[in-house]
Amino acid sequence: MQGNFSLINFITTCVGFCFFFKKCGVKVWYGLIPGYREYKLSEIGNRKSEGKSYLFYSILSTIAIVAFEISSAMDEQNGLTDPGILTQWFALIYVIIIVPLLVYSIRIYIGVCERFGKSKWWIVLWIFMDWIVMLFWSLRKDFQPSAAEVIEDIPDSGITSTGSGTELTVNITDRTVKTLMSSRTLLKDIHLKVKPGHMVLLLGGSGAGKTTFLNAITGYEKANAEIELGTENIYKNYEQLKHSIGFVPQQDLMRGSDTVYCTLSDAAALRIPKSVPVAERKQRIDEVLDIFGLGMLKSSLVDKLSGGQRKRLSIAMEYISDPKLFILDEPDSGLDGVVAKSLFKKLREIADQGRIVIVITHTPDRVADMFDDVIVLAKDHDRTGRLTYFGSVDEVFSFFGKDSFEKILTAINQKEEGGEGRADELVKKYNSMMQSKTVGGETA
Amino acid sequence: MNENMKYIGRTKQTGIYIGKLFRMFVFQSDWKVIPMAAVIAAIVCSVIGATMNKTMEGTLRGAFALSCICIWNGMFNSIQSVCRERAIIKREHRSGMHISSYVAAHMVYQAFICIGQSIVILVVMNISKVKLAETSFITGSSTIDMAITFFLITYAADMMALLVSSVVKNPTTAMTLVPFLLIFQLIFSGSFFSFGEKSMANKASNFTISKWGIVSMCSVGYYNDLPMTSLWTAFEKMKDLKIEHSTLEKLDADREIVLILSQLEGYKMGDILDELKKNGTDEIIKKKCGENAQKAEYESNSMVIEDSWSNLILFTLLFAGLSVVSLKFIDKDKR
Numbered sequence: 001m002q003g004n005f006s007l008i009n010f011i012t013t014c015v016g017f018c019f020f021f022k023k024c025g026v027k028v029w030y031g032l033i034p035g036y037r038e039y040k041l042s043e044i045g046n047r048k049s050e051g052k053s054y055l056f057y058s059i060l061s062t063i064a065i066v067a068f069e070i071s072s073a074m075d076e077q078n079g080l081t082d083p084g085i086l087t088q089w090f091a092l093i094y095v096i097i098i099v100p101l102l103v104y105s106i107r108i109y110i111g112v113c114e115r116f117g118k119s120k121w122w123i124v125l126w127i128f129m130d131w132i133v134m135l136f137w138s139l140r141k142d143f144q145p146s147a148a149e150v151i152e153d154i155p156d157s158g159i160t161s162t163g164s165g166t167e168l169t170v171n172i173t174d175r176t177v178k179t180l181m182s183s184r185t186l187l188k189d190i191h192l193k194v195k196p197g198h199m200v201l202l203l204g205g206s207g208a209g210k211t212t213f214l215n216a217i218t219g220y221e222k223a224n225a226e227i228e229l230g231t232e233n234i235y236k237n238y239e240q241l242k243h244s245i246g247f248v249p250q251q252d253l254m255r256g257s258d259t260v261y262c263t264l265s266d267a268a269a270l271r272i273p274k275s276v277p278v279a280e281r282k283q284r285i286d287e288v289l290d291i292f293g294l295g296m297l298k299s300s301l302v303d304k305l306s307g308g309q310r311k312r313l314s315i316a317m318e319y320i321s322d323p324k325l326f327i328l329d330e331p332d333s334g335l336d337g338v339v340a341k342s343l344f345k346k347l348r349e350i351a352d353q354g355r356i357v358i359v360i361t362h363t364p365d366r367v368a369d370m371f372d373d374v375i376v377l378a379k380d381h382d383r384t385g386r387l388t389y390f391g392s393v394d395e396v397f398s399f400f401g402k403d404s405f406e407k408i409l410t411a412i413n414q415k416e417e418g419g420e421g422r423a424d425e426l427v428k429k430y431n432s433m434m435q436s437k438t439v440g441g442e443t444a
Numbered sequence: 445m446n447e448n449m450k451y452i453g454r455t456k457q458t459g460i461y462i463g464k465l466f467r468m469f470v471f472q473s474d475w476k477v478i479p480m481a482a483v484i485a486a487i488v489c490s491v492i493g494a495t496m497n498k499t500m501e502g503t504l505r506g507a508f509a510l511s512c513i514c515i516w517n518g519m520f521n522s523i524q525s526v527c528r529e530r531a532i533i534k535r536e537h538r539s540g541m542h543i544s545s546y547v548a549a550h551m552v553y554q555a556f557i558c559i560g561q562s563i564v565i566l567v568v569m570n571i572s573k574v575k576l577a578e579t580s581f582i583t584g585s586s587t588i589d590m591a592i593t594f595f596l597i598t599y600a601a602d603m604m605a606l607l608v609s610s611v612v613k614n615p616t617t618a619m620t621l622v623p624f625l626l627i628f629q630l631i632f633s634g635s636f637f638s639f640g641e642k643s644m645a646n647k648a649s650n651f652t653i654s655k656w657g658i659v660s661m662c663s664v665g666y667y668n669d670l671p672m673t674s675l676w677t678a679f680e681k682m683k684d685l686k687i688e689h690s691t692l693e694k695l696d697a698d699r700e701i702v703l704i705l706s707q708l709e710g711y712k713m714g715d716i717l718d719e720l721k722k723n724g725t726d727e728i729i730k731k732k733c734g735e736n737a738q739k740a741e742y743e744s745n746s747m748v749i750e751d752s753w754s755n756l757i758l759f760t761l762l763f764a765g766l767s768v769v770s771l772k773f774i775d776k777d778k779r
């Protein structure tokens with residue numbers, strides 16, 4: 001009796017899923033595979049990560065059930081009337097797994113309800129009678145998933161940058177993250193060349209791939225790319241070149257129990273080659289303390305510093321090795337306008353010494369005059385980071401037809417983020433501009 | 445670029461991080477773990493002091509309680525030490541820090557803390573007049589044997605916590621895992637819950653720090669040579685019971701035993717026990733009970749102690765090694 005009920009339940013659920021998948025444009029036969037069909041359902045509801053977790057737990061629960069059955073059979077064979085300890089454990093594991101399965105299925109159903117614009121109360125029915133809900137939603141014409149905007153694909157720019165001297169040459173074909181079940185391109189088709197002594201603004205909305213781009217060019221997270229600093233390939237010589245690249249993270253990641261001098265001294269020990277004599281190293285530490293105005297604070301604990309002082313120390317830690325490429329991720333976050341301005345002046349001075357300085361900032365307009373070039377990244381319709389503009393500050397406003405960086409950001413941001421959603425259009429515009437320049441004899 | 449450009453190696457980096465950790469000890473609240481160990485030890489010693497290393501039960505209880513203190517101390521020394529500064533480690537790893545140097549520095553620093561805590565526990569035991577064995581197998585002093593045992597338990601637990609701290613991403617998760625680890629250590633220590641010889645639980649107990657700690661402490665404390673008081677205590681609880689003919693008749697015992705006991709008819713159990721105490725027979729009974737309750741695993745010899753210590757050292761190295769492996773993946777951390 002129970003076996004018949006399970007079979008009927010399985011068949012009806014399969015039918016429900018198959019009909020539902022047909023409506024949503026997913027391959028119908030996926031509805032026949034328990035676990036994986038919930039994963040596909042999560043894709044419909046834009047809850048892919050929950051779907052992955054659900055799939056993981058459903059595999060685990062299957063293993064637990066199989067183990068339970070085998071163990072029960074062995075108990076019977078051994079003449080045990082009560083279940084053995086192993087059988088009990090497997091049963092317990094299965095019961096425990098039901099909880100996350102339920103939680104993740106609820107999350108998936110919420111996603112599906114949101115996609116269809118239906119009340120979340122449907123979830124109660126989904127849990128107990130998913131096949132009925134599936135069939136009902138499949139057959140009702142007024143139950144339709146909100147369609148994703150279809151935009152034609154953007155062709156690649158076909159540009160390759162060539163470098164010489166101590167320039168930074170970036171040729172990123174793509175940066176793709178592959179997992180067991182999916183692959184996502186985070187960055188695509190970015191080609192540019194930054195001259196030494198230039199201070200570059202890296203602009204882009206959230207999720208546009210700014211940090212991914214920085215990690216790719218520093219070799220920290222390798223992309224399908226050729227990155228050269230001068231004549232050296234960063235990816236091939238990463239272990240040596242990483243000391244020529246200073247990366248200042250957004251947060252002030254330092255230990256509060258160290259003094260300013262200790263922090264710098266330890267940073268110097270890690271970053272400066274051991275062939276440099278101790279006296280010279282000490283001299284460098286004193287020099288950097290002076291450059292960043294930390295000389296008077298060298299005996300102070302990091303915990304006692306103000307936000308601006310900490311930020312300067314964080315930058316000094318990377319500057320101590322005299323890097324050729326200096327990258328700063330939002331160095332002005334949490335700083336007031338005056339302190340931020342003075343910090344950018346300091347960065348300008350560093351660039352003027354012949355170094356490449358790349359800065360991410362969310363308030364670029366107040367320091368626009370400090371930069372030489374601008375890199376604008378934007379999410380295309382696939383949510384892939386694309387180069388929307390690279391060039392001088394003077395030309396960027398005319399390219400976008402805007403008079404401030406804030407307005408440029410509004411133009412490239414997606415509509416659901418409150419932007420104008422013009423990223424794809426602008427990427428195409430930039431690509432064709434670069435292609436025409438290349439044809440006209442200029443290189444990127 | 446100079447191809448031969450070299451940067452400081454692992455040993456010097458370890459030195460730098462040891463310095464950082466000791467600065468934390470001084471300037472942050474890390475030093476508080478030493479007085480905390482004293483407070484916990486004082487509470488436990490006030491309870492176990494009377495019977496530890498005097499009776500079998502007292503020794504086992506004491507060994508279990510002291511083992512708990514050491515595991516507790518060790519775990520709380522390190523449980524947050526890595527995960528609380530994970531972002532800093534990621535930054536430093538990017539700048540050329542070797543993970544092995546970082547973990548080695550923690551090992552040196554935590555060894556210092558664990559030694560401190562072990563000494564503190566011993567001092568508290570001494571103040572609380574907890575008896576220690578008079579002779580020793582390994583070092584010539586049972587106090588030093590005990591101190592080494594305390595240190596190894598604390599240090600192994602410390603490294604276990606370091607591993608957890610290296611695996612998890614934040615202190616909240618680390619603290620959530622602590623009770624589970626502690627319960628596993630306590631339940632599977634093998635001292636209070638007896639497991640079948642071939643059971644899974646018995647095998648699991650071999651992978652606990654607590655088991656080897658207790659084995660070592662019992663061995664150092666001559667557990668098998670001590671008297672067992674459980675039976676005598678049970679008799680004492682029946683001191684008001686009067687031996688009567690009707691009671692003896694109900695006994696499902698050998699005829700001869702009933703006859704012997706019938707000679708005690710009319711006496712109270714308390715009177716009989718007092719009589720036995722007068723000529724020292726109680727001690728003989730306790731001793732005999734002890735002889736019959738001896739456990740081979742707690743045998744007092746250098747081999748048992750060395751085995752326990754080796755296992756604890758093995759755990760320590762394993763946990764430290766796994767911490768290094770786990771931290772090697774720190775670059776994969778999401779923002």
